[in-house]
Amino acid sequence: MGSVRIGVSGWRYAHWRGRFYPRGLPQRRELEHVAACxxxxxxxxxxxxxxRPASYLAWRDATPPGFVFAVKGGRFVTHMKRLRGVRTPLANFFASGVLALGDRLGPVLWQxxxxxxCDLGVLEEFLDLLPRSTGAAAxxxxxxxxxxxxxPWTDVDADRPLLHALEARHRSFEDPAALRLLREHGVALAVSEGAGQWPLLDHVTADLVYVRLHGRTRLYASGYAPRTLDEWARRVRAWHDDGHDVVVYLDNDGDAHAPxxxxxxxxxLTDVAVPAAA
Known part of the structure; x- marks a missing residue:
């Protein structure tokens, strides 16, 4: 049976102070507060x-055992290189300290x-490069x-599986050949809602289902109505009941809607969701 983890995208937002973060909470303790919720x-x-490795170590130490970070891959790989010729940029990314998270390291997202x-040749070459374990990443x-x-940080305390998700925002990634490549490599095609600015691609391609909710009506700004949350809860439960691990990140940070x-x-989803640390 799979697990369900629900969280937020990022935590350093000044406009969350007094709306989600208690007034007077020092900025250095904001991640600690997120990890308690x-x-x-x-x-x-x-x-x-x-x-930097020191940052990853500090983030790891601010969270309890069992907490998981999803880490967004660098835009140099995705937006500047457009996935082409990225072996060395990938090496730089993984050497920057990502592996210092240790057992807190969860999936890596490539947006x-x-x-x-979708260029099938480029996609296949990129997927072939992605390390499938922390040892391979090192x-x-x-x-x-x-x-x-x-x-550089190139050591690991244990060789653990390393999962990846691809957040494509163009309908061409629904090409059956692209979906087949993702399934063959065990890479999740992210389910990404972006206020209608890009298509919501709902195809399960891995054991992991990775969901990003950026807003239903206004990108990064609108809150989710109760009936819409009911709808997403039904979908998450269905994926879970099918045996998938599900992660959901709210990214509608405006007015502190996300947390x-x-x-x-x-x-x-209290009966299936992984609880925060007490």
Missing amino acids: FPTVELDGSFYSLQ LPERQR RLAREHDDKLKTD HDALALTDR
């Missing part, structure tokens, strides 16, 4: 730039631009180049 969070800063169409990380501006909607969705 949710069993997972999507680490967003890694998308914009390579982070594509909205206009990027070996790839040792191929980093001098563009890595920090001390409150994530808690409301969790309330609808």
Whole structure:
């Protein structure tokens, strides 16, 4: 039977202070507060730039055992290189400290631009490069180049499975050949709701189902109505009942909707959702 983890995308939002974070809570303790409310969070800063091992260690230490970070892959790989010729950029990404999360490391998300169409050859080459375990990621990380501006982290405390999800935002990724490639590589095609700005691709391609909820009516801004949360709860339950592990990240951070909607969705799935640490 699969597991269900519900959380938020990112946590460092000034406008959450006093709305979700208690007034007076020091910024350095905001992740600790998130980890007390949710069993997972999507680490967003890694998308914009390579982070440092010290940061990953601090994030790991701020969370309890059993907590899981989903880590967004770098936009240099997805938006600048468009998945082409990315062996060394992937090595730099994994050498930047991702592996320092240890047993807190969950799936890695690769978010594509909205206009990027599916090129089957490029997709297959990229999927072939993705490490399927932390040990394989460490070996790839040792191929980093001098563009890595920090001390590399290429060690692991244990060799664990490493899962990946691809957030495609173009309908061409519904090509049966693309779905077959994803299934062959065990990579999840993310179910991503973006206020109608891109298609919601609902195809299960792996044991993992990765869901991102960016807003139903306004991107990153609108809250989810109770009936809409009921709808998502039914879908999550169905995936779980089919034996899938499901992660759901609310990314409608405007007006602090994301954490409150994530808690409301969790309330609808208390019998199957992994609870936050007490």
